[in-house]
Amino acid sequence: TFQMGTPETEMCRREKEGPVHTVTISRGFFIQQTETTQGQWLRIMHSNPSHYRDGIRPVEFVSWYDCCLYCNRFSIKEGLVPCYYSDEEFTTIYDDENGNQGPVYWDQTANGYRLPTEAEWEYACRAGSTDAHYYSKPTLQCELIDLNLAPYAWHGGLLSTFRVGNRIPNRWNLYDILGNVSEWCWDWYDEEYYKISPDIDPVGPIVGDGRVVRGGNYYDHAGNVRCGHRLS
Numbered sequence: 001t002f003q004m005g006t007p008e009t010e011m012c013r014r015e016k017e018g019p020v021h022t023v024t025i026s027r028g029f030f031i032q033q034t035e036t037t038q039g040q041w042l043r044i045m046h047s048n049p050s051h052y053r054d055g056i057r058p059v060e061f062v063s064w065y066d067c068c069l070y071c072n073r074f075s076i077k078e079g080l081v082p083c084y085y086s087d088e089e090f091t092t093i094y095d096d097e098n099g100n101q102g103p104v105y106w107d108q109t110a111n112g113y114r115l116p117t118e119a120e121w122e123y124a125c126r127a128g129s130t131d132a133h134y135y136s137k138p139t140l141q142c143e144l145i146d147l148n149l150a151p152y153a154w155h156g157g158l159l160s161t162f163r164v165g166n167r168i169p170n171r172w173n174l175y176d177i178l179g180n181v182s183e184w185c186w187d188w189y190d191e192e193y194y195k196i197s198p199d200i201d202p203v204g205p206i207v208g209d210g211r212v213v214r215g216g217n218y219y220d221h222a223g224n225v226r227c228g229h230r231l232s
Contacts, residue, residue: 001025003130004122005194006228010132012142016191017228023119024200031116031124034058034164034175035183036070044074056163058181064211067115067184068094068104075112083107083114106186106203118187118212118230119202125177125215125227127170132226133178134170139222146222153179155225158218178215178225185212189232208232 001024006017039055041062042048049061062070072082072094083106084094090107106114116124125134132139137148145156152168153176154161165175177183187193187204189212204212210232216225223229 002123002126002128004119004197004228006132006226010226010228011139012132012223012226012229014229017194017230019194021194021197022199023123023197023202025120025123026201029116029120031120031174033169033173035177035181037164041070044070044077050161052160054163057161058164058176060161060181064115064184065096065104069096071113071115075110080112081107081110082112083110108203115184115186117201117203118185118214119197121177121183121185121214122227124172124174125170127172127174129171129227132228134227135168139226141221142223143221146225149178149222149225153216153225154218155179155216155220155222157221161218178227179220180218181215182213182217182220182231183215185214187212189230 003020004023005020006013007020035058037056038048038050038059041059050059051061068084072084075082082093085105085107086092086094086102088105094104127134133149140146140148161180167176169175188208189210190205190208193205213231
């Protein structure tokens with residue numbers, strides 16, 4: 001159980017990041033220690049769409065649908081039950097090469113790889129912290145580079161991505177969960193969702209304006225690279 005969202009007193013806060021609300025995640029989950037690398041993507045998808053090519057850098061230029069497809073193929077490769085399907089009865093595994101074609105349904109009983117929910121992502125990012133970031137130093141800057149944030153997250157108008165795992169991790173040893181590249185979450189995006197979000201295991205609204213993106217990236221200014229910041 002944790003406090004999700006950004007308090008009104010937080011520097012750089014935006015209205016869509018609140019209100020702060022209590023969320024309980026009732027089921028344990030695993031999350032990878034780094035962002036998905038280009039090398040991992042290449043092994044599963046047999047292609048590398050990234051602009052800044054390097055097997056140890058995070059994969060980029062991937063859509064939300066691409067990520068669902070990657071998760072399913074990774075699951076099948078390792079003998080796990082895929083999470084994503086093209087129908088509500090979970091009879092047709094989602095495997096659309098073209099992307100952006102039709103709905104995607106999540107079988108929450110499956111044990112395969114998947115995107116985190118927005119609540120799971122924020123819980124993992126905060127790692128027990130209630131601050132803007134997962135360390136105790138104050139926020140210094142919203143519009144440019146925050147020197148207190150720099151050792152923890154690539155951000156602030158940088159010209160490329162960077163190899164994963166080279167910034168200081170959070171207290172749960174997760175690297176680059178802020179900065180480097182932004183991360184897709186499962187949820188549809190709705191600016192007002194926090195006002196009606198369930199207290200236990202929220203999975204986002206039924207429909208929304210795009211899908212949730214979290215964490216900020218190498219080019220973002222510091223204000224977008226916070227535990228509570230959210231975009232679609």
